[in-house]
Amino acid sequence: MAEYLSDLEIAKRSTIRPIQEIAEEAGFPKESVEPYGFYKAKINTQLIDKPVKGKVVLVTAMSPTPAGEGKSTVTVGLSDAFRKIGENVMVALREPSLGPVFGMKGGATGGGYAQVLPMEEINLHFNGDLHAITTANNALAAFIDNHVYQGNQLNIDPRRISWKRVLDMNDRTLRQVVVGLGGPFKGVPREDGFDITVASEIMAVFCLSRDIHDLKENIAKITIGFTYDRKPVTVGDLGVQGALALILKDAIKPNLVQTIEGTPALIHGGPFANIAHGCNSIIATNTARQMADIVVTESGFGSDLGAEKFMDIKARRAGLEPSAIVVVATIRAMKMHGGVAKDELKAENVDALKKGIVNLEKHLENLKQFGVEPVVALNAFVTDTEEEVNFVKQWCAERNIKIALTEVWEKGGEGGVELAKLVKEVMDTEQNFKPLYELELPVEEKIRKIVKDIYGGDDVVFTDSAKKQLKTIKDNGWDNYPVCMAKTQYSFTDDPKKLGRPAGFEITIRELIPKTGAGFIVALTGDIMTMPGLPKQPAALNMDIDAEGNAVGLF
Template identity: 65%
Template sequence: MNIHTTVKSDIEIAQESVVKPIVEIAAKVGLTEEDLELYGKNKAKLTYETMETLATKPDGKVVLVTAINPTPAGEGKSTVAVGLADAFNQIGVKAMAALREPSLGPTMGIKGGATGGGYAQVLPMEEINLHFTGDIHAITTANNALAAFLDNHLHQGNELNIDPRRIVWKRALDLNDRALRQVIVGLGGPMQGVPREDGFDITVASEIMAVLCLADSLADLKSRLARMIVAYNYDKQPVTCGDLGVEGALTLLLKDALKPNLVQTIEHTPVLVHGGPFANIAHGCNSMVATKTARKLADYVVTEAGFGADLGAEKFLNIKARMAQIDPDAVVIVATIRALKMHGGQSKADLKQENVEALRKGLKNLKKHIETVQAFGLPAVVGINRFVTDTKAEIELLEQWCQQEGVEVSLTEVWEKGGKGGVDLAQKVVQTINQSPSRFKSLYELSQSLEEKMNVIVQQVYGGKGVEFSAKALKQLKEFDQHGWSDLPVCMAKTQYSLSDDQAKIGRPQDFTIHIRELIPKIGAGFIVALTGDVMTMPGLPKKPAACAMDVDDQGRAKGLF
């Protein structure tokens, strides 16, 4: 169970766990030391040669882990994903996980890391949650190198006739820093560049992060980088990274970052941790190369998409799966009784108190996510992440409700018991896949208009009435159609806390409209971002950041890292 006054912290559990040499972990899935580029003893990257060799092998099954809309009570989606991979191996199924890398922004801010928790964690936990193998730093460098090349082009005569008022490429930093959302660069006179407005995105919202996660080779990476739009000229025509002639240099900076990172769970299950775009402002999935490589190495691959099914899962299924030609076999929807009670109106302070009525009301949120998964033609299994405060009456109500809805349900205790606490879930996922074959289909066709695609997402995934566009967004729809971008998928940037674009509307709101304030073409990534509500691409820090509790001892061991 997940909460007890005397339990150890996640980092204490991680630091007490035995980490095996990564070469031993690689051997479990048929890899040798020759297939690896070692980053110390406990982590490694796979080589390009290895991935090419694996390409002809048969594909394993893909299980996507998603969740209900998150609440401050916590859902433990990553914990269940890690525990499920361990549980598959407990029941004799050759499995591994493919997960996202954590950003330093939420790690130092409020959300926490991305390595799971309790006895369902990925190791080395503190390294993964901090600098890891430097992939995100490489993306930050490539992003800012492009910004520097762009400003230098302006300074050196502006041969491309770029309109400084219409530069759309921002600088990036992998930290939450609201003071950098809007800045002025180039001040100080003619030798310091051309003055203009600029701004910073958090690195995981950079298009380069999305490009890296959706590229399937170095050649594809270079081609995608070249297509990225950085500005518009005085004739209002797009100017790309390729027009600046620097896509080769950016590819050089990213050549190692494109290789997936191999690590392990506490139970020594192999895990590929690679790529980390946010799901509320980006597409929220680990890299395509990691997922595709994992399913060549294992019979079952557990992968995760950020936040609830309305965000990460929708983007995994409509964007990533389409591009990667992956047909998922099943979806696990993680829910906690605590969070469902919050969706039913119970306050966070009272969550330890039994409240069957609040739980019953909150089930409307879970029901919508089940409907969304089923709309994609996929079988769903509800994974209840159990907490010690869950009462018998509450558990029985949730299990009975799932049975009445015809959805398989499993009570999991992976936080406390590791893979053993997820054996029932693993067995039910295997059973569901065998009995209910996937009939996966995307919810919209690429030939539909951008407006039609957004309405499909709002109506079928969020349960809303439709879309309302700002004057700017309406103008952009016409411009994008003229540029030939209407056949791209849509990546909705929306609050994770609600099915609507208003985070205060919890549960299952009705009769709402999604407000699109701006569209951003991410031509390198291959999708159009639709900014809704007041979602930000550079988050801020809370009043008391998580960093305030972090430290390091004299031996270099991290403290206070969750």
């Protein structure tokens, strides 16, 4: 029986090369590479004088399940596979958040023999970008409260301060707090709350800015609250956008690392896709496009969340058009969507597979609406049976859908060669990319279009509070922003228990939050939380550090 190795053990046994070698092979100018130790570096993008021309391959997935689909693993493995067939490729990923690392979701460096290295350092603090974003966010909170305390020249209504503090950890007890207690010398008392760092608007601005100057301008546009006469107050009004950009001056540089097989990887920015826009930074993606012919990137969760936001927010903002889309699917996930419990997935069940494949079908239909041909990556697991695999392949063949059995977890790039060749075929064919909606549509109509066309719902219900917020959005001229839906990742509905391909449902919008610096409107649905909580048995219980300083139990 073959020896089972965890992702961490595989990473530790892999040969990692000095980052200067990776940078030199990728063509980065020597002066643009700022090493952070032996195996990581920051890239000073201002010192790269090349056109942005590389083609983008987006990797997304069907609706995720607790069984795990391996989207990041396929993203990394596909990039290694492109390299094996002689393509000049780079992978661009998001940074992990410590919240899910210590909670239950895990890291964001791939798995098996399709990982980026050094995985333990990337999953734990990395080069400090998320800490810098946390600091910038909380510095702004301090500036706001200090302004109110010091006389409040801007006439800010403390009851209508919308800016929250953040922490890069799942901590439900901080969702609602009261600050400023203790008497007149301790501040002005008011209700406040914490979000997780990856839901911060600073994170969104960070990922959607083109350079440090654009970052500063976008920070200045952030609305932090309203005056007593209901006028919006921005960071520019406070005059602290320069200070906040200064905090982010190093973080804004993309991070260069490598895959197990030596493919260069840029990892930068880390918004969640269920509560934020779920894509890595425009700076990293465009830097990769300067250096490589093909850039493989991912968006968070399924096509209904990360991919939709990639198309309607990131691609629109960056002026890029994906040349191909990969949809990661697993037989295990389809069986769960067909009604099989997690602890019964090992048994062959073609009937459940037939029921659950409708979830994949909807995701494929979604992506075709954007004018780009999707390719299915059937991520292999040892429990998959030949009959189950053949059923999925036949189902795709009958619908003229390209599909490749993908074995990158076990075989690295070699296990993704078939997928890479199919994706290259699509890339070499003209695509007709277009966003789902025009920006001129009213916010409520954009939401309705997403719900009907992407989720398959019947309609949208706005709470009384959301209706008032719609009026505020219109009155302040924010109606032309795209929409960033905050919704459970497990279902097309706002109920995480409704798996498969539900029909005949409505989505309730309970709150609308204008993110005027990021340039989108967040629509909160269902019970979605912008500060998650830890599970009963957090992953942290399995983690440790040995006497030599090595990580233990990190996936």
